[in-house]
Amino acid sequence: MRRVVITGCGVVTAAGTELEGFWNALMDGTCFIRPLQHFSYYDMPALLGAEVELAPEDGKGLGSDATTSRARCAQLANAAVERALSDAAMMPVCDPDRTGVIFGSTLGEEREVGDLSERWVRNGPDDFGDEFWVRCDNHRLASRIAGEHGIGGPVQFCAAACSSGNAAVAFAYDLVSSGAADVMIAGGADALTRSIYCGFERMGALSKSICRPFDRRRDGVSFGEGAGVVVLETLEHANRRNAPRIYAEIAGYGMSNDAHHITAPDPNGEGFARAMKQALHSTLAPFDEIDYISPHGTGTLYNDRSECRAIKSVFGDRARHIPVSSVKSMIGHTNGAAGAIETVVCALALTHQAVPPTANLNDPDPECDLDCVPLVGRALPIQACLNLAAGFGGFNVCLVLKRVQ
Numbered sequence: 001m002r003r004v005v006i007t008g009c010g011v012v013t014a015a016g017t018e019l020e021g022f023w024n025a026l027m028d029g030t031c032f033i034r035p036l037q038h039f040s041y042y043d044m045p046a047l048l049g050a051e052v053e054l055a056p057e058d059g060k061g062l063g064s065d066a067t068t069s070r071a072r073c074a075q076l077a078n079a080a081v082e083r084a085l086s087d088a089a090m091m092p093v094c095d096p097d098r099t100g101v102i103f104g105s106t107l108g109e110e111r112e113v114g115d116l117s118e119r120w121v122r123n124g125p126d127d128f129g130d131e132f133w134v135r136c137d138n139h140r141l142a143s144r145i146a147g148e149h150g151i152g153g154p155v156q157f158c159a160a161a162c163s164s165g166n167a168a169v170a171f172a173y174d175l176v177s178s179g180a181a182d183v184m185i186a187g188g189a190d191a192l193t194r195s196i197y198c199g200f201e202r203m204g205a206l207s208k209s210i211c212r213p214f215d216r217r218r219d220g221v222s223f224g225e226g227a228g229v230v231v232l233e234t235l236e237h238a239n240r241r242n243a244p245r246i247y248a249e250i251a252g253y254g255m256s257n258d259a260h261h262i263t264a265p266d267p268n269g270e271g272f273a274r275a276m277k278q279a280l281h282s283t284l285a286p287f288d289e290i291d292y293i294s295p296h297g298t299g300t301l302y303n304d305r306s307e308c309r310a311i312k313s314v315f316g317d318r319a320r321h322i323p324v325s326s327v328k329s330m331i332g333h334t335n336g337a338a339g340a341i342e343t344v345v346c347a348l349a350l351t352h353q354a355v356p357p358t359a360n361l362n363d364p365d366p367e368c369d370l371d372c373v374p375l376v377g378r379a380l381p382i383q384a385c386l387n388l389a390a391g392f393g394g395f396n397v398c399l400v401l402k403r404v405q
Contacts, residue, residue, distance in 0.1 A: 004176045006247040007238050008088025008231030009344045010080040013331045014050035014224055023348050026356040027377035031330050033210050033222045039192045049192055050224030050332035073109050077141050077189035080227035088231040089244050093149050100153035100181045102172045103142040104164025104188040106336035111193045153181045161391025164188050166339030170253040170397055172232050182237050187229030188340035196223055211299040212360040213326040214368040218299045224332025228341030247347035251400040254278025258394030264302055269310025275396035276314045283400045292355050292385040294342045297326025298333055308368045325373040329359040339389035346387045346401045354379040
């Protein structure tokens with residue numbers, strides 16, 4: 001098995017689209033969950049969320065067809081990929097036939113599907129030609145990127161609910177570590193959609209105020225949109241090409257399923273715990289080397305409680321001394337992008353030797369009695385961290401990231 005490192009990072013979030021600004025905003029505990037300006041739904045006019053401001057040039061690299069560049073999820077994905085490749089000094093991609101792409105999403109271009117379906121019902125099928133397939137085929141999140149950059153290696157689209165971004169990174173790690181590829185571009189993207197807001201409102205899981213993970217007054221999820229991308233390559237390959245920086249090493253991962261309920265996690269966090277234990281065993285890393293945990297941290301009553309129970313069951317007495325913080329309190333839950341964005345957060349935490357806070361955490365829940373880093377980020381030495389993502393259906397994916405010595 002070959003050592004796999006992160007040499008490029010790209011984010012497109014409400015907290016920013018450049019790494020330095022993104023990191024500084026998170027460390028300050030700035031919350032970007034606000035009334036939406038560019039997305040609304042007629043039955044729910046007063047929506048809150050963390051909306052992305054895309055630059056005019058973002059998405060123009062998606063092809064000559066103007067309709068393609070309007071697909072919101074593809075815009076977000078492509079913008080993050082270009083930032084990650086530039087950060088890794090891989091523009092153009094070196095050795096395209098040994099490079100691949102794996103991209104994850106929860107809903108892909110569902111926003112486009114809804115808009116085009118309404119046009120069909122209102123105006124009939126003659127109102128548009130082949131736009132549906134050009135704009136709404138989810139595999140294009142990966143294949144468009146590969147085509148744009150001349151990539152001839154493994155290309156896949158990954159759908160594992162809200163753990164899709166983490167799953168994409170895990171599968172990309174497998175391909176690089178096994179020798180099937182030398183470089184992989186891995187990440188996730190999702191845009192705000194009607195179905196997300198309507199579905200969570202009907203379940204009673206949509207926050208009526210603002211996302212407050214681990215807080216006694218938390219009342220649900222606040223949504224965001226965006227994309228996160230990492231460039232993975234072997235340590236040998238990175239050294240051979242004199243990569244400008246190495247953020248972190250992907251040391252291993254774990255996957256599990258709660259097999260409990262379609263939306264609710266196991267109350268005791270048994271699925272979360274299995275994923276974390278598998279991840280730690282896959283790296284042969286002692287449990288006392290983990291210095292930070294990036295949890296799923298959605299701000300729902302059950303998720304936060306279950307995650308805290310899982311962390312305590314895995315780490316025992318040491319659990320209360322490991323910083324645990326949720327950036328969803330600032331940029332919202334970005335669905336299939338969340339795990340990938342939080343992989344970038346972990347890589348930056350290892351680089352800067354600091355951890356971001358949990359914003360809006362003013363009244364900690366006694367049942368979430370961990371060090372949840374309230375309100376403002378904290379500098380501290382970090383050698384390794386866990387990035388845990390979960391999704392409907394019980395999908396759990398946990399990555400281990402380590403500092404490269």
